Amino acid sequence: MSKVVKAKYTAEAVPGFTHRTALEEAARCLLCHDAPCSKGCPAGTDPAKFIRSIRFRNVKGAAETIRENNVLGGSCARVCPYDNLCEEACSRCGIDRPIEIGKLQRYAIEQEKLFKMKTLKAPSKKQAEKVACVGAGPASLACAAELAKAGYKVTIFEREEKAGGMLTYGIVPSRLPQSVVDHDIAQVKGLGVKFVFNTEAKAEDLEAFDAVFVGTGLWDANLPKLKGAELKGVYSAVDYLKQARTKKKDFDPGKRVIVVGGGDVAIDCAVTAKLLGAEDVRILYRRTIEEAPANINEFHYALSLGIGITTGLYPVAAIGTKTKMNKVEAVGFYDKKAKAEFSCDALVFATGQKPEDQSAYGVDVNEKGFVKVKKGGKAGGKFFAAGDIVNGGKTVVEAVAEGKEAAASIIAYLEKKGVK
Amino acid sequence: MAVKKDLSLKYLGVDCLNPFFLSSSPVGGNYDMVAKCYETGWGGCFFKTVGIFVADECSPRFDQTNKEGLPWVGFKNMEQISDKPTELNFEYMYRLIRDYPEHITVASIMGSSVDEWKKLAKMADEAGAKIIEGNFSCPQMTSHDMGSDVGTNNELVESYSRAVAETVPHIPFVAKMTPNCKNMEEHARAALKGGAAAVSAINTIKSITNIDFENNTGMPVVDGKSSISGYSGAAVKPIALRFCTQVQQDEEIQRMAKEGKWNFGHGHEMSGIGGIETWRDVAEFLAIGCRNIQVTTAIMQYGYRIVEDMASGLMHFMDEKGYDHLDEFIGCALPNLIPAEDLNRDYKVLPAFDEKKCIGCGRCYISCYDAAHQAIDWNEKKRRPELNDNCVGCHLCLNVCPVQGCITPGEIKWKVRDENGVAVREANDATHIKFKKDARKEKKLALKAQYE
Ligand SMILES: Cc1cc2nc3c(=O)[nH]c(=O)nc-3n(C[C@H](O)[C@H](O)[C@H](O)COP(=O)(O)OP(=O)(O)OC[C@H]3O[C@@H](n4cnc5c(N)ncnc54)[C@H](O)[C@@H]3O)c2cc1C
Ligand SMILES: Cc1cc2nc3c(=O)[nH]c(=O)nc-3n(C[C@H](O)[C@H](O)[C@H](O)COP(=O)(O)O)c2cc1C
Ligand code: SF4
Ligand code: SF4
Ligand code: SF4
Numbered sequence: 001m002s003k004v005v006k007a008k009y010t011a012e013a014v015p016g017f018t019h020r021t022a023l024e025e026a027a028r029c030l031l032c033h034d035a036p037c038s039k040g041c042p043a044g045t046d047p048a049k050f051i052r053s054i055r056f057r058n059v060k061g062a063a064e065t066i067r068e069n070n071v072l073g074g075s076c077a078r079v080c081p082y083d084n085l086c087e088e089a090c091s092r093c094g095i096d097r098p099i100e101i102g103k104l105q106r107y108a109i110e111q112e113k114l115f116k117m118k119t120l121k122a123p124s125k126k127q128a129e130k131v132a133c134v135g136a137g138p139a140s141l142a143c144a145a146e147l148a149k150a151g152y153k154v155t156i157f158e159r160e161e162k163a164g165g166m167l168t169y170g171i172v173p174s175r176l177p178q179s180v181v182d183h184d185i186a187q188v189k190g191l192g193v194k195f196v197f198n199t200e201a202k203a204e205d206l207e208a209f210d211a212v213f214v215g216t217g218l219w220d221a222n223l224p225k226l227k228g229a230e231l232k233g234v235y236s237a238v239d240y241l242k243q244a245r246t247k248k249k250d251f252d253p254g255k256r257v258i259v260v261g262g263g264d265v266a267i268d269c270a271v272t273a274k275l276l277g278a279e280d281v282r283i284l285y286r287r288t289i290e291e292a293p294a295n296i297n298e299f300h301y302a303l304s305l306g307i308g309i310t311t312g313l314y315p316v317a318a319i320g321t322k323t324k325m326n327k328v329e330a331v332g333f334y335d336k337k338a339k340a341e342f343s344c345d346a347l348v349f350a351t352g353q354k355p356e357d358q359s360a361y362g363v364d365v366n367e368k369g370f371v372k373v374k375k376g377g378k379a380g381g382k383f384f385a386a387g388d389i390v391n392g393g394k395t396v397v398e399a400v401a402e403g404k405e406a407a408a409s410i411i412a413y414l415e416k417k418g419v420k
Numbered sequence: 421m422a423v424k425k426d427l428s429l430k431y432l433g434v435d436c437l438n439p440f441f442l443s444s445s446p447v448g449g450n451y452d453m454v455a456k457c458y459e460t461g462w463g464g465c466f467f468k469t470v471g472i473f474v475a476d477e478c479s480p481r482f483d484q485t486n487k488e489g490l491p492w493v494g495f496k497n498m499e500q501i502s503d504k505p506t507e508l509n510f511e512y513m514y515r516l517i518r519d520y521p522e523h524i525t526v527a528s529i530m531g532s533s534v535d536e537w538k539k540l541a542k543m544a545d546e547a548g549a550k551i552i553e554g555n556f557s558c559p560q561m562t563s564h565d566m567g568s569d570v571g572t573n574n575e576l577v578e579s580y581s582r583a584v585a586e587t588v589p590h591i592p593f594v595a596k597m598t599p600n601c602k603n604m605e606e607h608a609r610a611a612l613k614g615g616a617a618a619v620s621a622i623n624t625i626k627s628i629t630n631i632d633f634e635n636n637t638g639m640p641v642v643d644g645k646s647s648i649s650g651y652s653g654a655a656v657k658p659i660a661l662r663f664c665t666q667v668q669q670d671e672e673i674q675r676m677a678k679e680g681k682w683n684f685g686h687g688h689e690m691s692g693i694g695g696i697e698t699w700r701d702v703a704e705f706l707a708i709g710c711r712n713i714q715v716t717t718a719i720m721q722y723g724y725r726i727v728e729d730m731a732s733g734l735m736h737f738m739d740e741k742g743y744d745h746l747d748e749f750i751g752c753a754l755p756n757l758i759p760a761e762d763l764n765r766d767y768k769v770l771p772a773f774d775e776k777k778c779i780g781c782g783r784c785y786i787s788c789y790d791a792a793h794q795a796i797d798w799n800e801k802k803r804r805p806e807l808n809d810n811c812v813g814c815h816l817c818l819n820v821c822p823v824q825g826c827i828t829p830g831e832i833k834w835k836v837r838d839e840n841g842v843a844v845r846e847a848n849d850a851t852h853i854k855f856k857k858d859a860r861k862e863k864k865l866a867l868k869a870q871y872e
Contacts, residue, residue, distance in 0.1 A: 020489060027488030030822050033782025033798065055488065094779025095823060 004306035009244075009275035012078075013174045013301075017107040019059075026055040029099045032091050037101060040089030042401040043142075045070040047086050047101045050108055063112035066105055067119040067187065071145040072138055072400050074113075074184045075167050077105035078176045080397050081295060113183055122191045123151045129210040129414045132157060134201045134361065137165020138396045139215035139387025141188050142403030143410070148191035150411055155194040155209070157201035163188075165217050166388075167396065169242045172268045174275060203360045210417070211410045214361050214371060214385040215403060218353035218393050228318030233325035237265045237350035244272050254346025257281045258328055260315055261350030262292035267299070269348045270307045281307045282342070286314035286333035313340055318347055355389055368392070377406030384410055425735040427463075429746050431691075431712045432592040432617050433684050434550050436524055438463035439706065439746065440727050443693050443714030444528035444553065444596075447724075449502065451512040454525065458516075460724040461731055464524030465516075466620075466714055468502045469555045470509040470540065471530045473566065475500035483629045483639040485655065494655030495717045496629040498560055498640070498647060500567075501530055506540075510547045517548040528596070529584075530555040532565035537583040545588045552591050554584060554616070556607075557598035557623030560649040568598035568623065577607055578614035585615025592617035592682050594691060597663070599656075600626050604663050605670040612673065617682035619667060620691035620714065622660045624650025653695055653717035660694025661708060665757055668709035686711060686750075697726065699733025706746060707753035765835075768813030772830025773805055777823050780804060784817035784827060792816045 007013050017025060035048030046069050053062035066073035082088070082102045090098035112119070131147050133140040136158035144154045162168050167181045189195070199205070206212045221236030223229060233254065235243075244251050257273040259266050262285035274281045285292055288311055289299065299309060313330040320326040328347050332338025355369035363379040364372045370392050371385040379385045386402035388394065427438035442448040442457055444466040454465045481498040484491060502509055516525040527544035529552060531537035537554070544552050556571030570576045577595065584593045595611035597604050599622040608619045626648050630639040638646035667673060668690055677688035692710035696702060697718040705713045718726055743749055773784075780803030788796040795811035805817070818827040835843035 023489030025489075027490070030779075030781040030783060032780075033786050034800065034803075036780075036803075091779045091781040 002306075005304045007174055007275055007305065009272065010173045010177065012177050012180075014103075016110060017103055022054055022059075022104060022107040023057075025100050025104055026051050028092065029055060030091050031055065036089035036091055037086040037099070040086040041070075041397070042085065042395075043070045043076065043397045043404065044401070045073060045076065045086075045105070045397075047099075047105065051099065051101070051104055054104060054108065059108060059111045060115060060117060062104075062108040063115075063117055064119050066108055067112065067117075070397075070400055071120070071142055071187055072167075072184045072396065073105060074109040074180045075138070075176060076397050076400065077102050077109055078180060079167075079171055079395075081395060083295065083297075085397070109180075109183075118190060120145065120149060120187050120191055122148045125151060126153060127151045127414070129153075129418070130155065130208065131211045131213065131410060131414075132201065132206050132209040133213040133215060134206075135165060135215040135217060135387075135389075136160075136163035136185075136195065136197075137215055137217045137387060138167065138399040139217075139389075139403040139406075140165075140213060141185065142400040143213050143215065143384075143386065143407045144193045145188050145191055146404050146407030147410060148188070148193050150407075152411075152414070153192075153194075155196060157196050157199050157205065159198065159200040161197050163195060163197075165215075169245055170238060170265075170268070172241070172272050172275070173245070174271065175268070201360070203362075206361070209382070211382045211384065211414060212361065213377075213403075213406055213410065214358065214363055214379065214383065214389060215387045215399070216356070216358065217388040218355055220354045220356050221349065222352035222354050223349050224314075224351055226315060226318060228320070228325065231318050231320055231325040232323050233320065233344075233346050234318050235346065235348045236353075237261070237269050237348055238353060240269055240346075240348045241272060244276060251276065253278045254344075255279050256342070256344045257346040257348065258284050258315070258342055258344045259348045259350055260284050261352075262287060262289075262294055262311075263350060263352075264294045264298060266348075266350035267294050267302050269350050270302055271305060273346070273348070274305050274307055278346070283307060283309045284313055284315065284330065284342075285309070285311050287311065313338060315347065320345075353388075353393060358389065361385075376409035376412075377402060378409055378413075382413070384413075422732070423735045423739045425738045425743075426745060427731060427734065429711060430684060431524075432551060432594070432682060432689050434524055434592075435522075436463045436712070437522060438731060439702065439710075439712050440464075440730055441466055441524070441526070441691075441712060441714045442719065443716045444469045444526075444555065445716040445720075446499065447716050447719045449504070451515055454512070454516050455520070457724045457727075458520050458523045461727040462523075462724065464526060466526040466528045466553050467509065467513055467516075469528040469530050469558070470506055470543075471501045471532070471566070472506060472536045472539065473501065473530075473532060473563070474505060475503040476562075477503055478642045480640040480642070484653075485629050492653055492717070492721050494627075494629065494651050495653035495720070496627055496639075496649060496651050497624070498642075498649040500558060500561055501555065506543070510543050513544070513549065514547040517550075524550060526551045526553050526594075528553040528555055530558070530566055531580065531583075532563060534579060534583045537580045538587045541584040541587040541591075541593075545591060549591060551594060552584060552588065553594040553596055553620060554580060554611075555596050555623070556580070556611070557596050557600075557621075558650070559598060559600055559624055559626045560647065568600050568626075571596075571598040571607060571623075572601045574607060574610035577610040581611045581614030581616040595619045596623055596693075597621040597667075598623050599659060599663055599694075604667055605673060608667050608670070608673055609676065612676040612680065612688075617680070618677065618689045618691065620693055620712075621663050621667065622656070622694045624652045625656055625659065627651035653721075654697060655695065657695025657701060657704075660692065661704060663694075664690055664692045664705065664710055665708045665754070668751070668754055669757070697722075699730045699737060702730055702734055703737055703749075704753075706750045708757070709751035709754050711750060766837075767832050767834045768811075769815070769829045770811055770813055770831045770833060771807065771815060771817050771827045773807065774826050774828070775804060777826040778804055779823055779826075781822060783820045783822065787816050787820045 038048040050062040050065040087098040253276040317329040377386040386406040387399035442465040448465040449468040483496045485494040527549040529540040558567035561567035595616040691712040692705035693714040785798045
């Protein structure tokens with residue numbers, strides 16, 4: 001019998017560093033000249049600088065560096081794909097293995113919270129111009145923080161009742177606890193940014209603002225053609241995850257769950273199902289593991305929880321009654337003759353998200369519905385955009401980076417306008 | 421088959437199973453502890469110092485320094501001598517000497533007057549001690565009549581040594597020296613003059629390890645206050661090696677030892693103490709002429725079991741070097757430790773960079789720029805160091821490079837001097853070439869060993 005990991009949905013799965021282990025890890029850092037890790041961070045979090053601070057016992061200084069450069073430093077510490085970013089660039093790879101940069105970042109932010117540090121402060125002298133941000137996801141939050149730091153009055157419109165976007169409604173809390181997201185968002189609130197919740201921003205809401213930032217993300221599901229798609233029990237990933245987060249105890253994850261897809265989102269859905277008590281959870285991916293976009297470590301993690309991974313098949317029909325599905329038929333992707341039938345009462349499609357209609361905002365979209373921008377997120381006139389809605393769905397840290405860049409463009413735009 | 425070598429040797433005429441002894445401290449404070457250490461493989465024990473004075477200790481009494489997450493780089497204690505009744509201590513020693521006749525239980529004593537020293541020496545003799553050590557070196561005694569204040573007073577060292585030597589003329593007396601002095605040789609000479617057979621060193625170094633900012637005092641904190649007290653452990657090894665070397669190289673001490681009654685043909689028989697943790701540390705103390713080594717801090721941190729790797733590691737070292745007995749290499753480094761003015765200053769060894777091993781961290785570049793001679797240019801594109809003509813061969817780069825074997829001693833450049841002996845340029849001419857070749861090979865080998 002295999003021993004599987006028992007974890008809790010709301011409790012962080014990976015333990016963090018203690019003061020001692022953090023120092024030990026920081027001591028492994030080579031303190032590089034012109035450090036490659038810092039160049040590897042899209043959001044400019046500057047790991048080489050904050051690791052050096054930890055190494056020289058200046059943990060508060062480390063937290064400061066992170067916070068100043070990346071307002072979502074706590075969340076990024078949990079969910080960044082470091083192995084493609086800073087840790088991949090790390091010089092120490094040439095000796096043995098990279099510095100655990102994400103974990104050190106997490107440690108510094110945990111200390112920040114412990115010490116009740118307030119790093120970010122808005123200047124008391126305010127600028128005259130007002131800026132609106134649509135959506136309270138990573139891109140908007142990063143943009144708003146930069147603007148507030150420069151003294152602009154920022155209002156964020158968010159249609160949900162909480163801020164965070166995918167951080168709050170998508171990613172599993174065992175990977176990214178809500179308290180971490182909330183702590184990051186508190187930094188933005190602390191800068192005086194105004195949040196208007198439960199409000200889908202309309203064109204007329206935005207008229208009074210001197211500039212508008214659009215960071216609405218991707219919230220429409222990309223569902224493949226499927227017989228029985230209308231049956232109860234068939235979900236899109238975003239829907240499934242959001243319901244799990246918001247309905248809490250009232251959410252029924254299903255007993256036998258099949259998640260379709262091979263990315264991080266598929267794994268989050270499978271983990272959610274498993275941690276919420278589903279008996280049998282299986283990831284169904286049409287290609288091979290080698291071709292899967294998800295990190296192999298995430299597959300390892302799913303496996304360690306007892307989640308099965310089946311490759312080479314994709315679903316063609318959900319079968320059951322109007323009120324309950326009970327099985328799914330799948331066929332081979334490469335092996336055209338392969339056929340399989342799985343009993344299942346929840347079928348979750350983690351096969352990508354697509355943009356919703358953005359016509360309320362003065363932005364152009366391409367054929368896929370993504371907002372078209374020039375360098376620095378300029379979408380024409382007073383409109384700016386960044387994050388998933390522009391890049392087609394990438395990562396939190398890239399949304400932060402682009403949000404920061406857009407803020408710089410907005411400031412340049414408003415300054416130019418002010419001169420005139 | 422595991423490598424086996426004979427580690428036995430004679431120390432002050434006494435047969436020892438090996439040179440590994442506990443130094444006088446809480447690691448050897450009662451019968452059961454010392455019995456266990458003998459069972460584990462230690463050759464002997466300098467029992468916790470016994471006085472007529474019975475110590476009244478403070479709590480807490482330890483602190484440590486650490487670096488980059490590595491604990492116990494150095495260790496500070498505020499202990500004095502034994503806090504057990506004098507008679508009980510001698511009873512422990514008596515039983516240990518009776519039950520472990522092959523192991524050497526040394527009585528460490530400390531008096532505050534000639535009479536006390538005499539009395540303690542007599543008690544040690546009655547317990548059967550084959551060697552007595554006099555503690556002239558504890559830096560945190562609550563009385564100025566004892567400890568390192570005595571150890572830096574030549575008259576007292578001599579008269580107390582004489583008190584012991586005359587009371588128990590058949591037992592060799594070892595005077596334990598303090599490093600809190602200007603010149604240890606002078607105090608060692610005083611001890612030998614008074615009749616001591618040899619000296620041991622070092623005791624702990626007066627220190628303040630850390631400041632506690634809650635109480636604004638040192639650490640450890642005792643009721644809001646702290647004191648200067650003794651520092652030991654790995655951090656002090658270099659200082660200990662230096663003192664031992666100076667004592668061993670002192671011609672007067674060697675002459676006194678040879679002419680004295682405790683001459684067994686080895687010259688002065690030093691016992692080395694300070695920061696010893698591994699077989700390599702032991703071998704180093706032996707190389708500078710010690711015939712006995714003593715350990716406390718490493719045992720406090722890791723336990724008696726460290727002796728297992730000391731013994732096995734030393735045997736492997738001897739096997740590798742072709743030694744069958746410790747006597748074959750004791751003192752081997754002494755002739756090569758010479759005054760700075762006698763060093764050969766005719767050449768420099770340039771660093772050689774292995775491009776393949778280099779991981780592009782740039783540490784060599786930073787250190788050479790900020791702390792040496794701006795002799796490394798940084799190739800930003802390739803992320804590689806490039807040596808220029810400024811290099812003086814100091815080897816700072818080699819010491820900071822984190823990759824083993826990446827920077828190594830490379831080409832040797834000979835200086836050309838003018839008639840006043842001032843170096844004017846580097847040699848390129850053929851007259852030097854032969855010498856250059858041979859010297860290079862030898863130096864390379866020596867340097868290789870040094871850095872690996
Ligand atoms: C399940 C899952 C797991 C993921 N895991 C990772 C990971 O491990 N690492 C990683 O880096 N990235 C991960 N991502 C991707 C990451 O979450 C996104 O790239 C990132 O959140 C994009 O940020 P954003 O601000 O562009 O959009 P979002 O996070 O999508 O935020 C957009 C916000 O705008 C709001 N909104 C939309 N339209 C309107 C409107 N008209 N009016 C008002 N509000 C509106 C939404 O409610 C939402 O709050 C994951 C995504 C998912 C779905
Ligand atoms: C390579 C080196 C060279 C030094 N040269 C001098 C010197 O020329 N004059 C001097 O007063 N101290 C000199 N020092 C001692 C330092 O100034 C300092 O007192 C000592 O290193 C202790 O401080 P630190 O270890 O915290 O750096 C030197 C130290 C080093 C490491
Ligand atoms: S690249 Fe790696 S080793 Fe170098 S500074 Fe960054 S974390 Fe440290
Ligand atoms: S040996 Fe000294 S001077 Fe030469 S490159 Fe290295 S650090 Fe610089
Ligand atoms: S210190 Fe060593 S590894 Fe780092 S750049 Fe210099 S030679 Fe390369």
